[in-house]
Amino acid sequence: xxxxxxxxxxxxxxxxxxxxxxxxxxxxxxxxxxxxxxxxxxxxxxxxxxxxxxxxxxxxxxxxxxxxxxxxxxxxxxxxxxxxxxxxxxxxxxxxxxxxxxxxxxxxxxxxxxxxxxxxxxxxxxxxxxxxxxxxxxxxxxxxxxxxxxxxxxxxxxxxxxxxxxxxxxxxxxxxxxxxxxxxxxxxxxxxxxxxxxxxxxxxxxxxxxxxxxxxxxxxxxxxxxxxxxxxxxxxxxxxxxxxxxxxxxxxxxxxxxxxxxxxxxxxxxxxxxxxxxxxxxxxxxxxxxxxxxxxxxxxxxxxxxxxxxxxxxxxxxxxxxxxxxxxxxxxxxxxxxxxxxxxxxxxxxxxxxxxxxxxxxxxxxxxxxxxxxxxxxxxxxxxxxxxxxxxxxxxxxxxxxxxxxxxxxxxxxxxxxxxxxxxxxxxxxxxxxxxxxxxxxxxxxxxxxxxxxxxxxxxxxxxxxxxxxxxxxxxxxxxxxxxxxxxxxxxxxxxxxxxxxxxxxxxxxxxxxxxxxxxxxxxxxxxxxxxxxxxxxxxxxxxxxxxxxxxxxxxxxxxxxxxxxxxxxxxxxxxx
Amino acid sequence: xxxxxxxxxxxxxxxxxxxxxxxxxxxxxxxxxxxxxxxxxxxxxxxxxxxxxxxxxxxxxxxxxxxxxxxx
Numbered sequence: 153x154x155x156x157x158x159x160x161x162x163x164x165x166x167x168x169x170x171x172x173x174x175x176x177x178x179x180x181x182x183x184x185x186x187x188x189x190x191x192x193x194x195x196x197x198x199x200x201x202x203x204x205x206x207x208x209x210x211x212x213x214x215x216x217x218x219x220x221x222x223x224x225x226x227x228x229x230x231x232x233x234x235x236x237x238x239x240x241x242x243x244x245x246x247x248x249x250x251x252x253x254x255x256x257x258x259x260x261x262x263x264x265x266x267x268x269x270x271x272x273x274x275x276x277x278x279x280x281x282x283x284x285x286x287x288x289x290x291x292x293x294x295x296x297x298x299x300x301x302x303x304x305x306x307x308x309x310x311x312x313x314x315x316x317x318x319x320x321x322x323x324x325x326x327x328x329x330x331x332x333x334x335x336x337x338x339x340x341x342x343x344x345x346x347x348x349x350x351x352x353x354x355x356x357x358x359x360x361x362x363x364x365x366x367x368x369x370x371x372x373x374x375x376x377x378x379x380x381x382x383x384x385x386x387x388x389x390x391x392x393x394x395x396x397x398x399x400x401x402x403x404x405x406x407x408x409x410x411x412x413x414x415x416x417x418x419x420x421x422x423x424x425x426x427x428x429x430x431x432x433x434x435x436x437x438x439x440x441x442x443x444x445x446x447x448x449x450x451x452x453x454x455x456x457x458x459x460x461x462x463x464x465x466x467x468x469x470x471x472x473x474x475x476x477x478x479x480x481x482x483x484x485x486x487x488x489x490x491x492x493x494x495x496x497x498x499x500x501x502x503x504x505x506x507x508x509x510x511x512x513x514x515x516x517x518x519x520x521x522x523x524x525x526x527x528x529x530x531x532x533x534x535x536x537x538x539x540x541x542x543x544x545x546x547x548x549x550x551x552x553x554x555x556x557x558x559x560x561x562x563x564x565x566x567x568x569x570x571x572x573x574x575x576x577x578x579x580x581x582x583x584x585x586x587x588x589x590x591x592x593x594x595x596x597x598x599x600x601x602x603x604x605x606x607x608x609x610x611x612x613x614x615x616x617x618x619x620x621x622x623x624x625x626x627x628x629x630x631x632x633x634x635x636x637x638x639x640x641x642x643x644x645x646x647x648x649x650x651x652x653x654x655x656x657x658x659x660x661x662x663x664x665x666x667x668x669x670x671x672x673x674x675x676x677x678x679x680x681x682x683x684x685x686x687x688x689x690x691x692x693x694x695x696x697x698x699x700x701x702x703x704x705x706x707x708x709x710x711x712x713x714x715x716x717x718x719x720x721x722x723x724x725x726x727x728x729x
Numbered sequence: 730x731x732x733x734x735x736x737x738x739x740x741x742x743x744x745x746x747x748x749x750x751x752x753x754x755x756x757x758x759x760x761x762x763x764x765x766x767x768x769x770x771x772x773x774x775x776x777x778x779x780x781x782x783x784x785x786x787x788x789x790x791x792x793x794x795x796x797x798x799x800x801x
Contacts, residue, residue, distance in 0.1 A: 177755045181748060188744050195735070217737065349737045356741050360787075364780055368771055474770075502770050505759065507752035508777050 174320060178510030185357070185514045186334060189350050189521070193338025196346045203554045206343030206561050207275055207533045208439050215445035217352055219452030222436040223460075224351035225526030227358055231464055232519040233311050236496040239468025240478060242407045243383075243392025244728060245399075246468065247461045252419040255454050255721045257427035259714045261437070262450035265428050267698050268608050269438060270446045271690045276438075276530075277431040277604065278538040284607045284691050285618035287542055292622055293603075294538035296596040297431055298531055302568060304432075305527035306575025312520035313576070319497040319513065328576050331517065335524045336569040340562045344533070347525040348436060354518035355456075361515025362463040365496075368503040369470035382473035392472060395728040401651070408653025417659025421666040425601030432530040443699060447710040454717050458724065464496075471495040475502070524572070531568040532561045540564075595633070598662040599625020602669035606677075611692045613673060614680040621673025629665035735797050742791025749785025752777055 174182075200206045213221070238246040274280045278297060282290035309328045316327035338346050373379035380393050390406055391398045398405035399414060427433060427450070440446035471478065475498060477489070484491035490498060500512040536557055544552070603622040606613045635642045636657060644650040647660040688695040706712050756777025764772075 177751060181751060184744070184747060188740065192737075192740065349740075352737050353741050353744065356745070360745070360784060364776060368774065368776060371774070372771055503776070505756070505764065505767070505769050505772065505777050507755045508780060511748060511752060 174510060174513070175506050177506045178513065181507065181510030182514055182517065185517065188353065189338055190334065192350055192353070193341040193346045196342030196349065200341070200343040200345055201558070203275075203557050203561075205345065206558045207537070208435070209343070209345040209348050211439055212441050213348060213436075213439040213445070213449075215440060215448035215452055217348065218437050218440040218445060218449035220355050220456065221348040221351040221439075222433055222449055222453040223456045224355035224358070224522045225347075225433055225436055226457075227355065227460070227519050227522055231460065231523075232358070232362070232516055233314075233493065233496055235464045236468040236471070236499075237491075237493045239465040240471045240492040240495045241480075242405075243390065243472070244395055244465065244469060245405060245407045245409075247395060247465050247728070248414050248418060250457060250461050250465070251721060251725060252414065253423045254427060254457050255717065256419065257423040258450045258454035258457065259718060260424065261428045261434070262447045262454075262710055263714055264693075265604075265608060266437060266446050266450065267443060268691060268693070268696065269434065270440070270443050271696065271698075274438070275537045276534050277429050277434055277600075278534055280691070281603070281607070281618065282538065282542075284688075285603075285613075286615040289603065289615065289619045289622055290538055291542065292619065292626075293600055294534050296600070296626060297534055298539065300596050301432065301527045301531040301534075302571045302575050303579075305524050305531070305568070305572035306577075306579050308520050308523045308527065309572060309576035310579040312517065314493065319501065328573060331521060332524065332569050332573055335521050335528060336566060339525055339529050339532070340565045343558075343561065344435065344439060344529050347529040348439060350525060351436075351522045354522040357511075357518040358515045358522075359463060361511045361513075361518070362467075362496075364508060364512070365499045365503060366462055366466040366470065369467060369474065369499065372503075373470055373473045379470060379473045383469065386472060386476040392469065393728075395725060397729055402647075402649045402653075402656060403651040407656070408651060409656040409659060410649070413647070413652075413656050413659035413663075417656075417663040421598045421601065421662045422659065424605070425597035425662070425666070429600045429604045430597060431534060432526045435530050435533060436526075444701070444704075444708075444710065448713065451710055451713045451717060455713075458717070458721060467499045468492075468495055471499055475499070528565055528568045528572070532564040535564045535568070536561045595626060595629045595665075598666040599629065599669040602666045603673060606670060606673050607692070609693050611685065611688055611694055612677055612682050614677045614682050616680040617673040617675075617677030620676045621669045621671075624672040625665045625669025628668045629661055632661045632664065736795040738791050738795035739797065742788045742793075742795060745784045745788030746792060747788075749781050749783070749788050751781070753781030753785055756781055 199210070202210075204210055235246050235249065238249075269277075269280060272280055272283055274283060276294075278290045278294035281293050309332055312331055313322075313324040313327040316322035317324055338350060342349075370376070370379065373382055383390075383392050391404070392406065396411070399409070399411040402408050402410050437446050437449045440449050471492070475495070478492040478495060478498075479487065479489050481491045481493055483489065484493075497516070500509065500516075504512050540560055541557065599622050602625055603618050606621070607618055632642075632646055636646065643652055643657050646652075646664065647656045649656070652660070685695050690696050701709050701711075756775060760775060760778065
């Protein structure tokens with residue numbers, strides 16, 4: 153056998169952990185992947201001519217494609233690297249971000265909220281706010297969403313560059329520029345259609361590339377019971393394998409949080425805020441071909457989302473069992489040991505030989521690219537339709553043609569990628585990727601959920617109420633964050649416990665900012681004049697007649713599948729209680 | 730996908746078929762010419778062979794069922 157066929161491990165550290173280098177087979181697999189995603193972009197160029205084509209994929213996606221894309225757009229670097237690392241750090245508690253922190257909200261989106269988004273024919277979530285509350289709320293939401301989107305995109309890039317550095321020794325700058333330029337090219341060419349179809353392809357690759365780790369890992373650990381025994385042996389003082397039973401108090405679990413923070417902060421405010429108002433994911437569902445598909449897409453997405461812990465959380469838990477001793481990023485820098493942020497690639501290197509390693513690395517790259525493409529395409533839509541167009545109309549009163557906005561969408565995509573690259577370098581200054589993102593969520597997402605849900609379900613909500621509530625929620629969230637930054641002792645006031653840790657702070661800050669948003673919205677609404685009901689048709693529950701699904705057989709109704717998913721969700725939580 | 734001529738499932742099938750051939754092929758090669766000094770845990774399971782075969786089967790299935798002309 154020639155040396156170039158040899159799968160090389162380079163023992164680097166005293167604890168025996170290693171990084172790998174790719175051989176030609178692995179490189180070939182990665183190159184083929186890049187050729188396919190670019191090929192899809194070039195092929196779809198001919199189908200992205202109108203604004204609806206470019207920004208909403210022509211509104212012709214089936215429920216399955218919209219649903220898979222809905223989940224894949226969220227399967228960015230955070231899902232793959234971040235949550236595997238969190239599972240190593242916090243144990244099975246990280247699963248809450250996939251189950252209670254996603255499933256109820258996704259079902260709620262499909263059954264309750266999607267009809268209003270879809271019937272109103274809006275291009276975006278800020279677009280819905282414009283119809284419901286007017287331009288002020290829409291602009292505020294669009295600008296805050298734009299900020300969050302480019303930050304998220306930068307985080308994606310940074311995480312990907314770290315993986316490439318750790319696993320392959322690639323230069324961080326090279327990784328950032330190659331991946332971002334590839335995403336930019338295929339989104340600029342084919343718009344949302346290209347982003348969505350690539351996300352479906354990436355979703356398949358993520359599963360097929362990552363699924364081997366839990367399969368072989370479980371064989372090595374001796375099944376679930378063997379893995380739990382090994383974790384208890386390695387960490388006799390920690391409690392890493394119970395989902396709910398350790399959440400009675402803050403100091404009883406590795407995350408330093410209690411059930412109130414998980415259920416209300418994560419399960420209600422952050423989860424509902426993200427899955428029902430974050431345009432990155434909602435945009436995928438808006439591309440569905442009809443209302444039934446739009447309702448079914450998040451429900452299909454919920455089914456797959458519930459399974460993602462298999463390829464993300466389980467590898468982290470297996471890491472606790474078979475490669476104990478990974479440390480925090482700061483300790484890793486100081487001591488030269490491996491960080492738990494690297495647990496997923498370390499597990500990949502542990503089990504995968506030539507070819508499979510290339511497939512696994514391709515899965516990671518696919519995850520990063522799908523997340524980045526989601527951010528960039530959503531940013532292009534919101535910038536073009538919710539910031540650029542209203543501002544242009546204010547100063548230039550003639551109506552511009554559709555082709556102009558498609559052109560602006562393409563240029564905005566390029567601009568978004570460039571800003572994201574800048575953000576990626578900024579993110580390097582933050583010690584913990586996950587905590588940073590949670591902080592971002594609570595700045596914008598939690599208050600936005602308060603505004604949208606009141607606007608959608610309560611016809612008395614006024615334009616002034618929506619705007620001031622949203623602004624108060626965002627300002628209060630940023631203020632609380634700054635307060636804790638300047639005085640760490642403030643954490644015990646915000647989280648209502650002196651045992652609370654960073655993650656609890658994020659949950660409770662989201663909860664408070666949502667409550668403040670809702671409170672201000674309600675108070676201001678009672679003092680201001682509401683819109684007449686005739687102007688709320690198609691936007692608000694109680695003023696809109698929704699199409700009946702009574703003629704459909706039970707198995708074709710979205711509500712039936714939502715009930716099935718909900719039952720499985722409850723059973724899973726009880727099993728791992 | 731309804732507007733484009735080629736289904737995304739066909740494209741996915743093509744990619745998986747190519748990957749299946751490459752991974753299965755290189756793994757079978759290593760059955761006869763094993764890697765020296767490998768640190769891969771449970772290498773004796775030959776995961777590459779059966780995982781590559783799985784990719785190949787899924788890929789061929791998608792190519793056949795979503796080939797251009799068959800799906801509207």
